Amino acid sequence: MTPLVEAVETAVVDALRRALPETGGPEPLVRRSDRADYQANGALPLAKRHGRNPRELGEAVAAAIDAPDLIATAEASGPGFVNIAITSEAVWKQVAARLDADRLGVGLPLAGERIVVDYSGPNVAKEMHVGHLRTTIIGDALARLAEALGATVIRQNHLGDWGTQFGMLIQYLSEHPEAEWHRADEADPTANVAVLDRLYREARAVFDADPAFKERARARVVALQGGDEDSRRVWGDLVDVSAAAFDAIYERLGVGLTAADLAGESTYNHLLDGVVAELVEAGIAVESEGALCVFFEDVTGPDGEPVPLLLRKADGGYGYAATDLAAIRHRIGDLKADRILYVVDARQALHFKQVFATARRAGWLSGDVEAVHVPFGTVLGPDGRPYKTRSGGTVRLMGLIDEAIAKAGAVIAEKHPAGEDLAELAAATGIGAVKYADLSNNRIKDYVFDSDKMVALTGDTGVYLQYAHTRLASILRKAGAMTAPMAPAAPMSREERALALHLDAYGAVLAEAMAEREPHRLCGYLYALARAFTGFYEANPVLKAESDEARDNRLALVRLARETLAHGLGLLGIAAPDRM
């Protein structure tokens, strides 16, 4: 369905053409305004171009506007702005139409598109830590958003499940059968991985200190890659146990990644020879200092020499660039992706630039296919440095989540000492708080992880949005079943108008957030929605409205607001509870 702003744009374009017949396709430049419902700025640049007085042209445009059902008043203002007020009837009808429409009247602009979203990517045999937080949360939100706009989304969890470190770990395990890492705790799927994480560090220490072990570890890598049965079996075990731990975290976080989305580095292992051979044959990859590299004119190091993308190391092992190239070829060639989003730390920017350029040279990435690095900043601790534990260790993701939930629980218990669904509610608000804190910040910037602030009951937090939702739900619950038709001819308060016009912009915000891959735009919209609702709530009684017509209209507005808020929170991966 057509948003009001688009209908206004059409009317303004018509008026611009009438006021200035010599103009071709004028830009109406319609925006929301605090002085009117909308303001059209299109007359100003046109006046300049055609040597007209801008104020006079603005007045002519205002006079030429002809859309009586839509536009109540149009007045020139200032240097040539046109302030536009929408008729109450058109706004009420728009609310009714959105309630009747599928998906709140939001279109499917991405229908037919296949979008691969690469996110999360934890490492096998290691615990997920704070470094996986943002890619997991942002990637999940973008995947949901793309789906809501009609795209076919293929989630790819690019696990770190291959490489020399596994030779090291498997060798260490074989030499230490007493290390009981397996099924350390049946009740906690993450416990096994916690043990593995520790064993890995032990193995690393031995690896660095003992040349003989180093040699045995290298031999183990060769055996593993050569398909040695014992090695493969242990490796497979490591992957399974780790995947179970990841699942537990995704489940806890409410992230839509499953076993079906696993596509770790090992997936591409059998393709590496072919990929690299193809690049050599095409003259794209060349040998340098014993390694196989791709060079770029515009990438140089501190010494001014070109810096390569390293496909194969001098020792014959493939680097992760080869894996990424195999992956991009697979995603375009086999998965038929129209677009690939890599939700990966901003520090990888140069790497992806090189990978994409190589894929382009090879002809895999061409035409309408788009590969995009979606970078994000670092999670910082209270000291403004990358988040670490007090002793300098990595911060476990599960610990972080548990802490946020515990804090949310304490806060909720204060409000509702006798609440029965406390645990469930604590999880919904704690996780919502963590996600909202992450998603509401501009993706590219670093941000400070402050669990006290994010579960705070006041301010721009996930809790505020959830609370607004419970108030909406509460009104509807008390109103009972109601399907009374709206009364478009009834008057409209300032707060009703502000809320309705805001709700009407939902689809545009989703499209914009997707186009820019910036979930914080949706967060900002939802926060403004909650505020617009609260303003309405304070001033306009719904259940005790002054007339039946007002009550019916307000209930419709409340329904639309609740559905929009719940839908938007859903896209962010945040629960929308009915009671708190």
Added chain:
RNA sequence: GCCUCAGUAGCUCAGCUGGAUAGAGCACCGGACUUCUAAUCCGAUGGUCGCAGGUUCGAAUCCUGCCUGAGGCGCCA
């Protein structure tokens, strides 16, 4: 040395791709609860938008230079 990103209120951040007096939250101060959930709301205080030029009717927004900070730049992933 080169490249990327950032610099907006005391603190944490928005600012819709150039529009009218730059907005929120936190903190601080003053108000509002026999109510549809006060987990809220209203008001007050608080800014040379890093600096200097340029582009034009108009710049926090676009361009150039500089300053500051973070990150990246061959055999780790």
